[in-house]
Amino acid sequence: IKLQKYTGENMFVGISDGAASMYYDNSQKIATTSTGIDVTGTVTADGLTVDGAFVLSNGDTTVEDGDDFAKIQFNSLDGSTNSSGTLSEIADVATSNYTGSVTRHNLVFRTNDGLAATGTNKDRISIDYSGDISFYEDTGSTAKLFWDASAERLGIGDNTVSPTSDA
Numbered sequence: 001i002k003l004q005k006y007t008g009e010n011m012f013v014g015i016s017d018g019a020a021s022m023y024y025d026n027s028q029k030i031a032t033t034s035t036g037i038d039v040t041g042t043v044t045a046d047g048l049t050v051d052g053a054f055v056l057s058n059g060d061t062t063v064e065d066g067d068d069f070a071k072i073q074f075n076s077l078d079g080s081t082n083s084s085g086t087l088s089e090i091a092d093v094a095t096s097n098y099t100g101s102v103t104r105h106n107l108v109f110r111t112n113d114g115l116a117a118t119g120t121n122k123d124r125i126s127i128d129y130s131g132d133i134s135f136y137e138d139t140g141s142t143a144k145l146f147w148d149a150s151a152e153r154l155g156i157g158d159n160t161v162s163p164t165s166d167a
Helices: none
Strands: 002-004 010-014 020-024 027-032 037-039 068-076 085-096 102-112 121-127 133-136 143-148 153-156
Touching: 085 121
Parallel strands: none
Antiparallel strands: 002 010, 010 020, 020 027, 027 037, 068 085, 085 102, 102 121, 121 133, 133 143, 143 153
């Protein structure tokens, strides 16, 4: 089944025992696949129930050191000028190992340092792939409390990543 606009633009295409696709301005937006559905663009919903694994990815095939590989953002819904925008986020940040290839990931918690519309998200807690944990000060750039997992040491007010004494 194929529905087209009088100009020949696709609106819907359904293949017997196969894929079904819906289009907006001749651009595919929703498609069924053998594993479920693919949506191109933003999904607006009043709820989400996931049965099974919930997978997030940025879709970028060239993730580099320091890139957010995937993240969950918490946004304001009140719509006012000063409140609309991202309030906080949890991100999977790609990091390099000793060979320089991106194979490790850190989990980073960020919060907004001001109004959602004008502030920026600052790192607050970072959990390294090795188990190291950093708690950041107000600018989000310097760890003031650091747990070195391999050395089993806690650094307080020590922004070096290797505390020199046991806590």
